[in-house]
Amino acid sequence: MAQAQMRRAVESGVPDNQQFLHPLLKKNYGNWKYHDRPRPGVLHHVAHGGDEVWTVRAGTQRQMDVFTIRRLCDIADRFAEGHVRFTIRSNIEFMVSSEAKVAPLIAELEKNGFPVGGTGNSVSMIAHTQGWLHCDIPGTDASGVVKALMDELIDEFRREEMPNRVHLSTSCCEINCGGQADIAIIVQHTKPPKINHDLVANVCERPAVVARCPVAAIRPALVNGKPSLEVDEKKCICCGACYPPCPPMQINDPEHSKLAIWVGGKNSNARAKPTFMKMVAAGLPNNPPRWPEVADVVKRILHVYKADARPWERLSDWVERIGWPRFFERTDLPFTKYLIDDWRGARVNLNASTHIRF
Numbered sequence: 001m002a003q004a005q006m007r008r009a010v011e012s013g014v015p016d017n018q019q020f021l022h023p024l025l026k027k028n029y030g031n032w033k034y035h036d037r038p039r040p041g042v043l044h045h046v047a048h049g050g051d052e053v054w055t056v057r058a059g060t061q062r063q064m065d066v067f068t069i070r071r072l073c074d075i076a077d078r079f080a081e082g083h084v085r086f087t088i089r090s091n092i093e094f095m096v097s098s099e100a101k102v103a104p105l106i107a108e109l110e111k112n113g114f115p116v117g118g119t120g121n122s123v124s125m126i127a128h129t130q131g132w133l134h135c136d137i138p139g140t141d142a143s144g145v146v147k148a149l150m151d152e153l154i155d156e157f158r159r160e161e162m163p164n165r166v167h168l169s170t171s172c173c174e175i176n177c178g179g180q181a182d183i184a185i186i187v188q189h190t191k192p193p194k195i196n197h198d199l200v201a202n203v204c205e206r207p208a209v210v211a212r213c214p215v216a217a218i219r220p221a222l223v224n225g226k227p228s229l230e231v232d233e234k235k236c237i238c239c240g241a242c243y244p245p246c247p248p249m250q251i252n253d254p255e256h257s258k259l260a261i262w263v264g265g266k267n268s269n270a271r272a273k274p275t276f277m278k279m280v281a282a283g284l285p286n287n288p289p290r291w292p293e294v295a296d297v298v299k300r301i302l303h304v305y306k307a308d309a310r311p312w313e314r315l316s317d318w319v320e321r322i323g324w325p326r327f328f329e330r331t332d333l334p335f336t337k338y339l340i341d342d343w344r345g346a347r348v349n350l351n352a353s354t355h356i357r358f
């Protein structure tokens with residue numbers, strides 16, 4: 001009997017990127033001699049073999065409708081060489097093999113409302129989370145904050161005048177996406193969840209919800225003869241972690257869900273080690289559609305950093321050098337004992353195991 005053939009594994013995940021590369025990038029992959037930046041928003045790569053590639057970077061709003069994507073692809077076909085790629089901060093890049101194509105490409109992008117910049121020591125586009133479009137737990141709009149803020153910071157995207165690159169992020173809930181950024185805008189809940197006891201038994205897997213709570217504040221309870229949950233409000237730190245697995249534990253609130261600003265995070269280990277962000281402003285109103293209070297604090301921090309930091313100091317390096325007391329003095333932000341906690345005590349006071357505790 002014929003031996004059964006092994007089934008080929010079906011892999012999921014991103015496809016091989018080589019097939020999408022600009023031909024010159026593919027040809028010279030890993031074989032570049034040097035690169036420079038002829039102007040903000042443009043990178044120029046020279047290969048050992050003499051090939052040259054100019055990359056023009058433009059900002060996008062990240063969540064794009066199909067018409068915008070078609071327009072960008074159309075620009076790539078008419079003014080570039082039919083290849084684009086996206087950066088991790090939602091910028092789009094067009095590659096061309098001749099310097100003469102750069103200026104018309106920039107003019108076309110700007111004419112269509114896509115600002116060119118984001119290279120070198122600029123404020124990059126904001127890395128924002130999916131928000132209401134994809135996620136079911138946001139406490140605010142993510143792309144709306146990005147639009148409102150970048151409208152005010154667009155000049156810093158177009159120029160390279162910061163001491164070092166500045167990465168901004170927004171997170172529309174308190175617990176998930178976002179990651180480390182030089183300046184991060186993060187939802188901050190200030191009241192424990194309100195429980196709809198009629199729905200808990202039908203919707204929530206109660207042990208999973210109990211295990212979710214980092215401070216063991218949730219207990220099973222019988223309410224009006226139905227299995228439900230209760231929260232010890234003295235223990236609750238209003239993190240919102242119980243809301244995703246149990247939507248009847250509503251934590252979003254138009255008045256009490258606020259915004260906080262964190263600073264000094266970075267993933268890179270260039271010059272100094274990667275750092276975690278620290279909270280420097282809390283309780284800012286969640287005030288769409290322009291979030292003026294948030295914009296004010298972000299701009300204040302950015303302007304002081306720009307004026308005060310030494311060349312190549314990231315925001316965290318700058319704060320490290322001047323110290324937190326001076327950071328609050330110079331930015332004129334009020335300091336309270338609840339800010340810049342570095343969570344060193346987390347190992348003892350947060351739930352770091354999978355055990356369920358009651």
Ligand code: SF4
Pocket residue numbers: 129130131135136137138139142171172173174175176177178
């Ligand atoms: S930050 Fe939170 S609410 Fe926003 S997309 Fe991520 S998980 Fe969803």
Ligand code: SF4
Pocket residue numbers: 192193212213214215216217218231235236237238239240241242243251
């Ligand atoms: S998971 Fe967070 S919000 Fe929910 S009860 Fe526990 S501490 Fe409070």
